[in-house]
Amino acid sequence: MSDRYCIRGCTRQHWATCENLTAAELARKAAAEAAGEKYRAPCPGCAPSICQDGSLICNHCFGRARHLLGEVGDILARIRSEGDPLKSGWNWDRVVIAGSSSEAQGPIGEDAVDATNAVLGACRYFAAGLSELSNDLEAMEWLGPLVLDRHKPDEHGVRERWSIQDAKDRWGVERRDPHAFIYPDDEEPEAAPESTPVREWYDPLLTIKQAAARREVSQRTVQRWVAKELLVPVAKHRDARGAVVLYFPASKIDAVDASLEEKRTRPKPSAATAAEHEKESA
Template sequence: MTENERACIRGCVRRDVHFASCTKSADGYNEPDRCKGCAPKPCRDGSLICDSCFGRMRSLLDDVRDLLGRLNAIADPLKAAVLDHVRIRATTTEPPAAVGSDILDARSALSAVAEWAYVDLTTVTNDRDTITWLCENVLDRHKPVDGIREAWSVQDAKDQWGVERESDPTTFVFPDDEEDENTTAIHEWYDPLMTLKQASVRVNLTQRAVQKWVEKGILEPVAKLRENGQVVSYFRASEIDKAAKEMGTRRRNVRHEFASS
């Protein structure tokens, strides 16, 4: 490869391919600063970026809508309370922030590039201003400094939250439209949060009866929020059903032991 061939503007290099003048590419050179490749990747035809960057950009833009849906689900005040493990601070009467600023910043950044999911990249990647902007907002990783990122890209959001939530063995199995069982890992869609009052209605018991489950550690709240000056506990519907099933089993065992005595 010649040194004057047009190369990817992101500085991409070909691994283990070196210029003839490279002095750190010899076999057996095991020093930490050994060159792993210095020959730049050539640009894709009609583009200012290489094939690898082009393909990754296209893939990330295809993920933008799913990532926005993911962040919108997390950003819902009730759903975000669980995912972010919201706790009440005893030193203030103000409610905690339901959504972290990083989620809002990332969502704003994703919205700015969402329309590019429908654009034919081959028509724009040879324009330096356009491709530079796209690289910054889609491909580049912006490392946080003291826990704060100066900017967010699609890649940053995907690294942070992923397009899909990882499988959870405690997640319910729900039938889809064709009445086949289809496991989903999105808690927010099928496993809603419920207050103590709603939990009592769900299991057809008094609030005091359900409160006793909490006191005994049979049912634990997954989030607490201050509402109208009071701390309100929230429970997963699946955990409420699990506690009710456990209590039902205990009652049957007691009746069985009493009948056998």
């Protein structure tokens, strides 16, 4: 194991004296988990994260960067669909070779142009592969600005720079629908932006909390569905506090709840019917 610390200054780990590890805090965590509630640790991290072997960054940064670079095609497709919503499929040939089609394209904003150029530039910069570049000091110093960092716009709404994370936050990786009812990273539906990314064919990905709200059941109930493998997550990521967030297609959630509801409401056979079945089986 390397004794180097992540050059991005990550503090995902904890000192032995961290308040998260006190008896009182551990008891509070256990009580929250037993009640099926979301536990929020008071300390997000107080010890520097150790680099993964042969790298200058920690496992968390490496995983995030690899995931974002892997989503570039979908992100670019969503940006492109802003100009022509009927063409959400991304054609990589058009990145390198200009098409000869004379078909008019819809206008897109300056943000979309800047973000597209930034995302393509980041892809070219890390074309050699993240694993091959993770021990290169210059490349890892650019990993934040080009891929991981969030650059806030100024008072005029202009960003100094775009990263892949910025583009994903702005356009998402799915087709946008202004009437989508839930955005996966929002705590409450009313906090969703005007235009929110949803799954293709209007099948959004929901967290356990959102699944419970959608089906009007407790979060503990949804957790039991997951534990019994009735619900299988199709995506997951770590939030700002390092907690793993699972996502499930809304259609699967509806199907599981409907199936269980049918079993609950199915009438039990009478004694006479049961006897007839026994005779037939005999």
